[in-house]
Amino acid sequence: MRLMDAFVIAFSTYSRIPMPSAAWSEENRRYAMCFFPLVGAAVGLLLWGWLALCDALGVGSILRGAAGALIPLLVTGGIHMDGLMDVSDAIASWQTQERRLEILKDSHTGAFAVMACAGVLLLTAGLLSEADAVAGRLLAPCFVFSRAMSATALTVMKSARPGGMLDGFARAAHRRAVCLSSGIYAALCIVLWLVLGGPVQAVACLLAAGLCALGFARMAQRQFGGITGDLAGWLVQVTELCLTAVIVMGGMLK
Numbered sequence: 176m177r178l179m180d181a182f183v184i185a186f187s188t189y190s191r192i193p194m195p196s197a198a199w200s201e202e203n204r205r206y207a208m209c210f211f212p213l214v215g216a217a218v219g220l221l222l223w224g225w226l227a228l229c230d231a232l233g234v235g236s237i238l239r240g241a242a243g244a245l246i247p248l249l250v251t252g253g254i255h256m257d258g259l260m261d262v263s264d265a266i267a268s269w270q271t272q273e274r275r276l277e278i279l280k281d282s283h284t285g286a287f288a289v290m291a292c293a294g295v296l297l298l299t300a301g302l303l304s305e306a307d308a309v310a311g312r313l314l315a316p317c318f319v320f321s322r323a324m325s326a327t328a329l330t331v332m333k334s335a336r337p338g339g340m341l342d343g344f345a346r347a348a349h350r351r352a353v354c355l356s357s358g359i360y361a362a363l364c365i366v367l368w369l370v371l372g373g374p375v376q377a378v379a380c381l382l383a384a385g386l387c388a389l390g391f392a393r394m395a396q397r398q399f400g401g402i403t404g405d406l407a408g409w410l411v412q413v414t415e416l417c418l419t420a421v422i423v424m425g426g427m428l429k
Contacts, residue, residue, distance in 0.1 A: 178206055185210035189322075191252040192217065205349045208329060209356040212322040218250045219315030226303075226311035240304030244296050247318065247415070258408020259295065260288035265398070265405075272400055276335060279405045295416055302423045313372050313422045316364035320380075321414035323357040323364070324388055325407045330354050332392070335401030376425060383421045387414045 183197040184207040192214075222243055229239045248256060265278040267287035306314065330350045368377040391410045395402050 181206035182210045182213075186214060189254060190214045190217065190250055192250065206352055208326045208353045209349075211326050212319045212357065212360040214251065215318030215320075215322040216315075218247050219318040221250065222246050222303075222318075223308065223311035223315045226306055226314075227308035230308045236304035239306075240300035240302070243303035243306070244300040255408035255411040256292060256295070258405035259412040260284065260292050261405040262409040263291035264288040266394075272398065275399060276403070279399075279403060295412060299416060299419060302419050306423050306426075310423055310426050313368060313376065313426075314419060316367045317380075317415050317418040317422070319360050320364040320384060320418065321411045323360040324384065324414055325411050326353055327357045328388075328391070328395075328402055328410060329407060330357075332395065333401035335395070335399045335403050335406070372422070372425075376422070379421050379425055380418055383417045384414055387417050 180197040181204070183194045184199065184204060186192050187194045187197070188207070189211055225243055225246060226239070228234070261279045261281075264281075264285040264287050265275040267285070268275060268278055270278070330353045365377055365381065368380050372380075387410070391406075391413070395406050399406060
C-alpha cells in the first residue's frame with residue numbers, strides 16, 4: 176500500500192493525470208521519486224500513439240509537430256517547462272547567486288523565460304514535424320530517461336535551497352531505492368534504443384544525455400550552488416530536446 180501511495184504522489188505531483196488521494200506523509204514520499212520516470216512513460220506512449228495516428232490519417236507536418244510538442248505540456252501541466260523558464264530568467268539576470276535563487280521563486284515571467292519557452296517549443300515542433308511512428312518508438316524512452324536523470328540528480332547533488340519542495344523530496348526519499356530504480360529505467364531505455372535503433376543510435380543517445388548531465392551539473396553548481404526543483408525541470412526539458420534532436424536528425428541521415 177505504501178508503494179501505491181508513493182506512485183499516486185509521484186503522478187499527482189508531476190502530471191495532470193487524475194489520481195486517487197494519498198496521504199502526503201514523509202513515509203509515503205520515501206519512494207515517490209522511484210515512480211517519477213513512469214510519468215515520462217505516459218508522455219512517451221501518448222506521443223508515439225499520436226505519431227502513429229498521424230501516419231495512419233496522413234496528418235500534415237505542421238499539425239503533427241505542433242500537437243506533438245504540446246503533448247508533454249498537457250500531461251505534466253508544464254511543471255518542467257516552468258522550471259526551464261525560471262532558470263532562463265535567473266541565468267540571464269547576471270546577478271549574484273543569492274539573487275538568482277530569489278528569481279527562481281519569483282512568480283513574474285521575464286523576457287528571457289518567454290524566449291526560452293518559445294524556442295524549446297518551436298524546436299520541438301519542428302523536429303517532431305519530421306518524425307513518424309518508427310521514430311516515435313525511439314522517442315518514447317527519452318521521456319523516461321530524462322526523468323531518471325533528474326531523479327538521480329536529486330539524490331546525488333546538494334540542494335541549493337534548503338526547505339524547498341525538491342529538498343523536501345530529497346530528505347524524505349529513500350536514496351538507494353531512487354538511484355537503483357533510476358538505473359533500471361535508464362538501462363531499459365538503452366536496451367530499447369539498442370534493439371529498435373541499433374548500436375549507433377544507442378551510443379548517440381547516451382553521448383547526448385551524458386553531455387546534458389555534465390553541462391547541467393557544472394551550470395547548477397556554478398550558477399546556483401546546487402539543485403532546485405526548477406533546475407531539475409530544466410534538466411528534463413533540455414535532455415528531452417537534445418535526445419529528440421539526436422533521434423530525428425539521426426533518422427534523416429540514414
